[in-house]
Amino acid sequence: MRCFWVEKSESGEVSASLTEQPTSILDAAETTSPRIRVQVEYSSLNYKDALAATGNPGIVRNFPHIPGIDAVGRVMQSEDDSFQPGDAVIVTGNQLGVTHFGGWAEQIDVPSSWAVPLPDSLTPVQAMALGTAGFTAAQCVAALIDHGVAPESGRVVVTGATGGVASLAISLLVKLGYTVTAVTGKQSEHANLKQRGVDTVLSRNEFVDESRRPLLSAAYAGAVDSVGGKLLETLLRSTSYRGCIAACGLTGGNELHTTVFPFLLRGITLCGIDSAMCPMPERKKIWQRLAGEWKLDDLDSLTQIYPMDQLASLVETILAGKMVGRAVVQI
Template sequence: MNDKRYRALVAYEAADNTIQRRIEQKDIDSLPAGDVLIRVHYSSLNYKDALSASGNRGVTKQYPHTPGIDAAGIVVTSTDPAWQKGDPVICTGYDLGMNIAGGFGQYIRVPGSWLVRLPPGLTLLESMRLGTAGFTAAQCVWHLERNNITPDKGPVLVTGASGGVGTVAIVLLRAIGYKIIAVTGKPSEHAFLTGIGAHTVMSRKELLKDADKLLLPTRWHGVVDTVGGAFLAAAIKGTAFDGVVTCCGNASSSELALSVYPFILRGVHLIGVYSANCPMERRVRIWEKLAGEWKIDRLDTISRLVSLDHLEVEMKAMLAGKGKGRCVVDLGGAEDVS
């Protein structure tokens, strides 16, 4: 390589013990050891990234640090025989962006075992319009299908509907043929949610009505829950017989106050969805589905493309609960130096 310098967003601990952020010029030699060096073309912003960039020690233990749990780009060098220079790859999860320099830098170096080959039918940009949020949403839908929650069974409830996972879930579910009930705490987003595919939009207040009861009237057969807490509990209580609830977030709360009645009287199935350490076989299968039979043609309606310099604004909005849809970060892949 002719130039070993690259741009990255770095979170660092200032003299007053606060976490500050700035764009820096880094040296590729400073990257951690790994099998594969990748020129990142695109990344995406997830809630975990905003936490890492803010000094959350439960996410990132040491600073200075470059967040970004998602990256899509081109292999530059590799000591892993499975990967060759020029291969287009996706890297999401594992320890990327948490304790290993992540996708908010123009280069990453990671183990070859973390990589997924970009499947035919998907571009690098499209893969990051999905990112971890889209991959998580797709896993939720995969679990619904595996447990026979087909479109003819009835509607699927999506909580946190205007967020990254929620918006992808709505667009994907609609494309497959499901009816969707979207739950949001943002009245201003009702038109947006119906525009991307929700059949009904429900307020959080409506979902929590009579939530102190042990069971609620059945209104949906499947659930994609992204927020946890009281909203997840209410969603479970309103799920029909043999229904399936997928749980993938705790933005509201990590607590779940619930009796066993939905499970022993209605046979409701509660399935946890995890993405960071998802088995590689399933990881590849889900990405192939997103590139093929689950290909979403409307990703631009739920995502926006920003520069690394604009990321600060997006992170502040996300932490303030004002984020919407997916934020994709352009790392300037067209400027590759061979």
């Protein structure tokens, strides 16, 4: 099978290339659960995949490795009566592409408990245009709703606005009637964001407050933060009473310097979003929403399809912060 193979030499040098590997490598997966073998049709590119492709030790602990935290395809073999050969399935999160060989390969072998039937209203390309990014974005929006942040509550901020998760979060929020403020470091994307229904676009420098004031003016009812660092610190100090921030990323840093005042005086919620280990009942519910009442009208316009041959250059692009929208990889 053809796959994106990441290796580490005895000297510690990491290398990656498209190569042919025997499908027998998939049989080494250790699991006591019933397994399914899937013929992968499409995967996607996420920041986490790019880290895995470069051997980042925070993501990859064992070599050789195949990245790809998302996959969609058809069941080839199944040890679980819930799935039959020919069934179309989505596999995202869990340990796919992390400790388990991932979707940047023509076949995957995974526990059947990781798979969700592909909804009839989604094509395989649309499923991967969503992927972990769309799933995460939907979890963020659901968190805001669950904590009482409604369209009439006030403005909602989305940081890192041109990234995969943020782009899809913006589409969901606009579809649901929210007034969105987008924060981005890409000046060239301001007009595009406005065309997509964003009310206000701010540059990163405009938004970040470098002062040490424990609280700022309460300007936002909620936020979807895919950046972390100073952006999240500013969000915490400028969120309104009983507001909610859904935090799902750390491209701006993994440290957080704050005080308890936003929590004690304004009663805000900082809601962490974990997509990898999301319980299956909630996972199915989110996918049903994305295929139903939350199905995005502009999903195709946010998506570019690339062949596997371009994976190496795509990894460089996303690590350089130059990726816009969603990259779907045709396997």
